[in-house]
Amino acid sequence: MALPTARPVRPPRHWxxxxxxxxxxxxxxxxxxVITANANLLPTIVLLGSFLxxxxxxxxxxxxxxxxxxxxPLLFNAFVVGGVLGVLGASLLERYFLAPSMWMYFGVGLIEELVKLLALAFVARRLQVRTLxxxxxxxAAVGFGFAALESAGYAFNAMFTVHGISVRSLLETEILRGLLTPLGHGLWTAITGGAxxxxxxxxxxxxxxxxxxxxxxxxxxxxxxxxxxxxxAATLYLTGTAWQYRLLELGYLPRATDAQDHLITLLNWAGLLVISTIALLWMxxxxERSRYGPRQPYTGP
Incomplete structure (x- = not known):
């Protein structure tokens, strides 16, 4: 008589x-x-939409x-304390060390990834043994805490337009950032934290x-x-016209044509897809290395 085979244990799905x-x-x-026009509920929309x-x-x-x-409890501290420390540190450093330039975004990346890593080290300072x-x-917890607080700020600012408070703008911002959140701060800080x-x-x-x-x-x-x-920049290089180049020489950003708008959108999303794919494969x-590989010091990507 054949013995019944044990079924593989599936991880819980509380998420x-x-x-x-x-x-x-x-x-x-x-x-x-929307039904009651109760502005007191707007903070609830901001918090739920940003943290979900x-x-x-x-x-x-x-x-x-x-x-x-x-x-x-440690995970909670990483999300809340690490996230808050990261946002505060990034805000201070970006205020005093960054100036508008073509390299500004890379300065933001260097600062934000550093403060999140330092916040992670602070939160996990009492761990006796650390693994990949x-x-x-x-x-990931520190990065997602940072992302939640950052998204709340963007959503809050999106409410206020020249025409008054806009619930639509708030919702559009929260939905877009919610869809992109898994590919941003949490993913990046998970990689640096693991290393x-x-x-x-x-x-x-x-x-x-x-x-x-x-x-x-x-x-x-x-x-x-x-x-x-x-x-x-890539669209103007590939499809720019003489009058657009002339405006650039004068210090003005020329208005894109409809065809150029479509190309800009395509190149933008294609670039984000490539970046996300690299980060996801890396993580x-x-x-996999943490699950099956030998426990050796991490030597980088």
Whole structure:
């Protein structure tokens, strides 16, 4: 008589419950706000819409990658404390060290990835043993906390237009940022956090691999932020006319034609897709290494 084979244990799906519950609550809040015109509900829309996707992905990361000493309280601290420290640090450094230039977006990438990594090191300072997988999970938590607070700020500012408070502009901003959130801060900080933890073990160590990872992720960050500008420059280079070049020489940005607008949009989204693919493949490689590979110091991408 054949013995029954054991079924593989599937990871819990609490993240899916968090996503659907939050989505229902956000939708209900939007509907009630539109029906009643109650401005007191606008902060609820901002908070629910900005935190829904980041919190969902933190829960997903914890369920699929929990190991070592990563606990729920530590994860919460990484999301809240790490996120707040990252936003405050980035705001101060960008205020005093950045000036408008063609390299400004790469400066933003260097600063924001640094402050998030420092915030992660602060939150995880009491961990006795650090592993690559722990770094991925806690790094994602810090990054998504940063993203949630940043998105709340963008959503808040989007409400105020020259015509007054615009709920539509608020919703458009939250939906777009919600869709792009999994490909931004959480992903980038997971990569740098995994590299830092893998190199550190019992005490913090900044190796050449960690520095190379940080610089590479900062470049991806800078390319992501500047992709629309790059798309405009590429479009003008490929399809620009004499009068457009003349306006550029005079210091004015020429208005794009309809055909050029379509090309700008295409190049912009194609660039974001390439950047996201590189980052996702990179993180997947690190996750596989943490699961099956030998425990050796991380040497970089």
């Amino acid at each position: 899916l419950r968090v996503l659907w519950t939050g989505l229902v609550l956000w939708t209900a809040t939007v509907l009630v706000t 996707v980041p919190v969902t992905f933190v829960v997903w990361a914890y369920e699929h990658g929990r190991a070592g000493e990563v606990t729920v 997988r722990d770094g991925l999970v806690l790094g 830092l933890f893998a190199a550190s073990r019992a005490r913090w160590r900044v190796t050449g691999g960690v520095v190379l990872t940080y610089l590479s992720v900062s470049v991806l960050h800078g390319l992501w932020d500047s992709m629309h500008t790059i798309a405009i 997947r490689s690190m996750a």
